[in-house]
Amino acid sequence: MPKIxxxxxxxxxxxxxxxxxxxxxxxxxxFSEKDMEARHWLKGQYESAGLEASIDGVGNVLGRSxxxxxxxxxxxxxxxxxxxxxxxxxxxxxxxxxxxxxxAEDPETRHLAVDAVSLQDEESRFYGCMGSRSLCGEFxxxxxxxxxxxxxxxxxxxxxxxxxxxxxRERLDPERYVGFLEAHIEQGPQLxxxxxxxxxxxxxxxxxxRRFSFHGQQNHAGTTMMAIRKDASAAxxxxxxxxxxxxxxxxxxxxxxxxxxxxxxxxxxxxxPGYAELDLQYRDPDTAVLDRFEETAARLVDEINGxxxxxxxxxxxRVRLAPSHMDEGMRAKIGQAAEANAPGQWTEMPxxxxxxxxxxxxxxxxxxxxxxxxxxISHDFAxxxxxxxxxxxxxxxxxxxxxxxxxx
Amino acid sequence: MPKIxxxxxxxxxxxxxxxxxxxxxxxxxxFSEKDMEARHWLKGQYESAGLEASIDGVGNVLGRSxxxxxxxxxxxxxxxxxxxxxxxxxxxxxxxxxxxxxxAEDPETRHLAVDAVSLQDEESRFYGCMGSRSLCGEFxxxxxxxxxxxxxxxxxxxxxxxxxxxxxRERLDPERYVGFLEAHIEQGPQLxxxxxxxxxxxxxxxxxxRRFSFHGQQNHAGTTMMAIRKDASAAxxxxxxxxxxxxxxxxxxxxxxxxxxxxxxxxxxxxxPGYAELDLQYRDPDTAVLDRFEETAARLVDEINGxxxxxxxxxxxRVRLAPSHMDEGMRAKIGQAAEANAPGQWTEMPxxxxxxxxxxxxxxxxxxxxxxxxxxISHDFAxxxxxxxxxxxxxxxxxxxxxxxxxx
Numbered sequence: 001m002p003k004i005x006x007x008x009x010x011x012x013x014x015x016x017x018x019x020x021x022x023x024x025x026x027x028x029x030x031f032s033e034k035d036m037e038a039r040h041w042l043k044g045q046y047e048s049a050g051l052e053a054s055i056d057g058v059g060n061v062l063g064r065s066x067x068x069x070x071x072x073x074x075x076x077x078x079x080x081x082x083x084x085x086x087x088x089x090x091x092x093x094x095x096x097x098x099x100x101x102x103x104a105e106d107p108e109t110r111h112l113a114v115d116a117v118s119l120q121d122e123e124s125r126f127y128g129c130m131g132s133r134s135l136c137g138e139f140x141x142x143x144x145x146x147x148x149x150x151x152x153x154x155x156x157x158x159x160x161x162x163x164x165x166x167x168x169r170e171r172l173d174p175e176r177y178v179g180f181l182e183a184h185i186e187q188g189p190q191l192x193x194x195x196x197x198x199x200x201x202x203x204x205x206x207x208x209x210r211r212f213s214f215h216g217q218q219n220h221a222g223t224t225m226m227a228i229r230k231d232a233s234a235a236x237x238x239x240x241x242x243x244x245x246x247x248x249x250x251x252x253x254x255x256x257x258x259x260x261x262x263x264x265x266x267x268x269x270x271x272x273p274g275y276a277e278l279d280l281q282y283r284d285p286d287t288a289v290l291d292r293f294e295e296t297a298a299r300l301v302d303e304i305n306g307x308x309x310x311x312x313x314x315x316x317x318r319v320r321l322a323p324s325h326m327d328e329g330m331r332a333k334i335g336q337a338a339e340a341n342a343p344g345q346w347t348e349m350p351x352x353x354x355x356x357x358x359x360x361x362x363x364x365x366x367x368x369x370x371x372x373x374x375x376x377i378s379h380d381f382a383x384x385x386x387x388x389x390x391x392x393x394x395x396x397x398x399x400x401x402x403x404x405x406x407x408x
Numbered sequence: 409m410p411k412i413x414x415x416x417x418x419x420x421x422x423x424x425x426x427x428x429x430x431x432x433x434x435x436x437x438x439f440s441e442k443d444m445e446a447r448h449w450l451k452g453q454y455e456s457a458g459l460e461a462s463i464d465g466v467g468n469v470l471g472r473s474x475x476x477x478x479x480x481x482x483x484x485x486x487x488x489x490x491x492x493x494x495x496x497x498x499x500x501x502x503x504x505x506x507x508x509x510x511x512a513e514d515p516e517t518r519h520l521a522v523d524a525v526s527l528q529d530e531e532s533r534f535y536g537c538m539g540s541r542s543l544c545g546e547f548x549x550x551x552x553x554x555x556x557x558x559x560x561x562x563x564x565x566x567x568x569x570x571x572x573x574x575x576x577r578e579r580l581d582p583e584r585y586v587g588f589l590e591a592h593i594e595q596g597p598q599l600x601x602x603x604x605x606x607x608x609x610x611x612x613x614x615x616x617x618r619r620f621s622f623h624g625q626q627n628h629a630g631t632t633m634m635a636i637r638k639d640a641s642a643a644x645x646x647x648x649x650x651x652x653x654x655x656x657x658x659x660x661x662x663x664x665x666x667x668x669x670x671x672x673x674x675x676x677x678x679x680x681p682g683y684a685e686l687d688l689q690y691r692d693p694d695t696a697v698l699d700r701f702e703e704t705a706a707r708l709v710d711e712i713n714g715x716x717x718x719x720x721x722x723x724x725x726r727v728r729l730a731p732s733h734m735d736e737g738m739r740a741k742i743g744q745a746a747e748a749n750a751p752g753q754w755t756e757m758p759x760x761x762x763x764x765x766x767x768x769x770x771x772x773x774x775x776x777x778x779x780x781x782x783x784x785i786s787h788d789f790a791x792x793x794x795x796x797x798x799x800x801x802x803x804x805x806x807x808x809x810x811x812x813x814x815x816x
Contacts, residue, residue: 188631205630209677220786221666222613222691222760223596226659233667234652241649244642251634258629259641260679262672269617269687269725271668271787279677283630317677352630378628379679 002099002106002398006391009098012045013390016078016094017086025381026086030079030121030130031059031158038078042093042118049101051116057167058139058159059120060131063100065113070408072401073172073180073364074099075117077131077356084123085185085383091371091390092183093118099398103405112405115177119356126155132356135172136363172363178408179330179365182357183397185385189376190349197389198338198346198396199370200331204358205254205283205350206290206323209316210297212239216310218266218274232276233264235310240278242300247282250292254350257282257293276310285323285350324358330367330404337399338369341392353378369397409807410507410514414799417506420453421798424486424502425494433789434494438487438529438538439467439566446486450501450526457509459524465575466547466567467528468539471508473521478816480809481580481588481772482507483525485539485764492531493593493791499779499798500591501526507806511813520813523585527764534563540764543580544771580771586816587738587773590765591805593793597784598757605797606746606754606804607778608739612766613662613691613758614698614731617724618705620647624718626674626682640684641672643718648686650708655690658700662758665690665701684718693731693758732766738775738812745807746777749800761786777805 019041020026020034028034039061046053046063053063061078065071076092096116103109120131126147133139147155159165186192191199216232240259247257261279282293301314331348338346349370351358357366371393374384427449428434428442436442447469454461454471461471469486473479484500504524511517528539534555541547555563567573594600599607624640648667655665669687690701709722739756746754757778759766765774779801782792 186631187628188633189636190633207630218788219784220595220761221668221689222615222664222762223594223786224664224760224784225596225662226656226664228597231666233648233670237645237648237652237667240641240645244645248634254633256630256632256634258639258677258680259645260629260672260681261675261677262641262670263675264668264670267669267671269666269669269689272666273668281629281677352632353628354630376627376632378631380626 002102002109002402004098004102004394004398009094009391009394010387012097013090013094016090020080023381025383026080026084027082028080028084029082030123030125031162035079036162039118042078045097046116049097050104051100057164057169058131058134059162059164060135060170061118062170063116065100065115067111067113069113070178071113071115071176072178072405073115073117074401075119076182076184077120077122078118079121079123079125081123081379083381085378085380087185087383087385088187088378089122091185095183095394095397098394099401102398103402109402112402114401122356125149126158129356129359132359134169136359137171138359174364177364178404179327179367180357180360181330181367181397181401182355183369183393184355185373185378186370187353187373187378189373191370191372192374192376194347196345196347197342197372197392199349200334200338200346201326201351201368201370202331202348203285203323203325203350204354205285205352206287206321207281207283207354208290208294208320209279209281209318210314211317212278212280212301213313214276214310216274219272221270221272224272229272230310231272232310233273235304235312236262236264236276236278239300239304239312243280243297246296246300247293250296252284252286252289255282255284255289256352279317283352287323290320321354321358324361326361326367327365330365333403334367334369334396334400337396337403340399341396369393410510410517410810412506412510412802412806417502417799417802418795420505421498421502424498428488431789433791434488434492435490436488436492437490438531438533439570443487444570447526450486453505454524457505458512459508465572465577466539466542467570467572468543468578469526470578471524473508473523475519475521477521478586479521479523479584480586480813481523481525482809483527484590484592485528485530486526487529487531487533489531489787491789493786493788495593495791495793496595496786497530499593503591503802503805506802507809510806511810517810520810522809530764533557534566537764537767540767542577544767545579546767582772585772586812587735587775588765588768589738589775589805589809590763591777591779591801592763593781593786594778595761595781595786599778599780600782600784602755604753604755605750605780605800607757608742608746608754609734609759609776609778610739610756611693611731611733611758612763613693613760614695614729615689615691615762616698616702616728617687617689617726618722619725620686620688620709621721622684622718624682627680629678629680632680637680638718639680640718641681643712643720644670644672644684644686647708647712647720651688651705654704654708655701658704660692660694660697663690663692663697664760687725691760695731698728729762729766732769734769734775735773738773741811742775742777742804742808745804745811748807749804777801
């Protein structure tokens with residue numbers, strides 16, 4: 001089996017980390033100067049690895065193998081959260097590069113075709129998984145025209161500033177590929193807590209979101225008696241607490257839900273709030289559970305609106321992402337490679353986070369591999385993984401890639 | 409009895425409104441350029457009314473009568489909320505000016521001593537009721553040194569910018585005064601709803617406040633299972649909803665409580681919040697009710713902390729303001745004047761809002777008069793009162809002032 005070069009892998013990961021490094025983290029959001037610098041560096045690395053490399057019109061960096069036969073696409077994304085960790089996305093991108101190199105260096109695998117990719121804007125500066133959506137023909141001209149970041153920067157302006165206006169966009173040809181492999185840090189604590197080294201992803205959980213808008217009457221907090229108040233904040237607190245009480249009754253064992261954004265306006269201790277907003281997000285591998293969450297939220301909204309105080313409107317914040325299932329044949333190859341390299345130290349598990357593989361799986365067979373996150377921490381400067389886990393994960397991915405391509 | 413000049417009263421109110429006017433409201437926060445412009449204009453008006461006028465070292469404008477004998481202090485504040493109404497404070501200030509003029513113009517009352525005042529920063533840009541506190545010797549050097557506005561501007565710098573550095577500060581001499589009279593818009597809907605023209609304030613409700621700080625663990629909203637979360641927002645929603653369920657059980661008929669400020673950090677739909685803050689404010693005319701609110705909040709905080717999720721700390725946001733009672737003799741004079749001018753159209757009522765009279769009543773006998781607010785709206789550009797109510801209220805105040813001074 002091909003042998004990865006641990007020093008080269010870690011050295012390239014650290015170089016990528018240095019582009020946009022802030023403290024222990026990385027600030028390299030999609031289309032920022034640092035993001036484009038990283039993409040141009042990756043293009044050079046792909047070329048040095050013998051791949052035909054290009055940056056397409058939405059910023060995807062694609063390195064194509066010159067070998068004949070069906071290819072395996074391996075990669076992830078190199079853009080980061082506004083204050084991101086150094087491995088989220090970057091790990092899977094450098095794994096793709098290293099696996100392409102390792103297979104090319106082994107006489108037994110050098111005929112196999114590995115394409116490496118760094119996808120763009122997985123982290124939703126403009127549109128979540130824009131790069132993989134574009135590769136799959138799912139990023140429409142309308143989505144592009146409407147997209148702007150939270151500061152109001154338009155995607156079309158960001159593309160022009162990045163030198164990508166008019167640059168052709170790649171599309172994945174299902175005839176070329178046997179599938180897509182994405183490695184990622186777990187971003188949760190399960191592997192570490194269970195003393196495991198590799199997670200083989202079974203499915204990526206589905207996700208829905210709603211924004212609740214509360215309309216009350218702003219008033220003086222001293223002179224407005226309780227009986228006549230229409231307090232937007234009181235309705236928000238009541239709905240949020242009720243959701244946290246009722247959702248467990250309809251949840252599955254892997255359900256999560258979060259109300260991580262609440263805004264109270266005008267937001268002064270002495271003013272009865274006239275307006276408020278609450279965002280609810282819920283995830284589950286089972287569509288039926290997502291449906292039950294929707295129904296429960298709708299019932300609780302009706303209850304609040306029946307109370308005669310502030311009223312609440314509910315609207316979806318995004319198109320619901322259906323749960324997506326990873327390819328069983330590719331999962332089996334990853335499992336075999338994990339068992340060979342870390343006997344008894346791997347597991348199958350769903351992914352609670354969304355990933356580009358959840359987009360690409362509609363176009364190509366796709367599978368994912370997780371390595372442990374220290375403390376389960378992610379989307380934070382403190383995000384990290386142990387070097388030996390990073391090296392092990394890449395070797396497992398290389399073995400799995402060789403196994404998948406051997407069957408093509 | 410003295411007769412006020414309705415045209416002059418309304419003209420001066422409108423002139424004051426023009427200083428800092430924005431749409432139908434006024435933006436004239438304490439020590440802003442417009443606030444100081446208004447104070448210099450008032451000083452001129454006081455002088456034209458025959459008073460000895462000065463602006464003291466915290467911005468109070470004081471117009472002293474040159475007459476002998478005990479004086480009655482009449483006024484309110486001319487600073488506004490960041491986006492304030494045109495009458496809040498301004499009404500009582502111009503009433504003081506007009507009553508001083510009306511009594512001076514009437515041969516039967518021209519020997520009486522009316523001092524007019526515009527107090528500073530009632531609206532808490534730097535420190536609530538700073539001007540009246542300073543007049544009563546309750547604004548300490550330490551409070552002054554620590555005070556800054558929400559944008560981090562230091563009071564000492566604002567004083568210097570307003571030209572007040574080193575300017576002497578007035579103190580109220582209890583030997584000089586029979587008392588303090590403050591007129592104000594009601595800022596609530598009770599008078600309007602009951603078809604009344606005058607409210608004679610019995611007491612100013614006491615007020616307490618607490619800030620709850622929630623400490624959790626920030627994490628990924630997809631990969632962090634519910635069982636291990638320490639979600640600061642979930643603890644906040646639970647506490648706020650519990651307060652709104654439990655407070656009615658210990659409240660009095662005039663109790664109000666508000667949680668008008670909540671902050672969730674980092675505030676993204678996809679991130680389990682690691683920190684949150686909630687402000688609670690509660691008011692009641694009865695100290696025992698305020699005590700019960702404190703006890704209930706403490707019990708609910710303990711319950712949240714016993715659940716094993718995010719933890720909550722509770723700290724007072726301010727020194728509790730005890731309920732303050734208006735002088736019975738002065739209340740009776742206002743009631744007589746109200747009955748004479750608007751028979752059967754007045755009532756006694758507590759003030760749900762705090763006012764400078766609640767500070768000054770610890771140094772001088774104090775009383776307050778309310779006029780109706782249209783729709784009960786205040787602290788808003790839409791704040792307004794009918795001209796005939798404004799004129800009537802000033803005549804009642806003038807009659808009450810003459811009656812109080814006749815007894816000195």
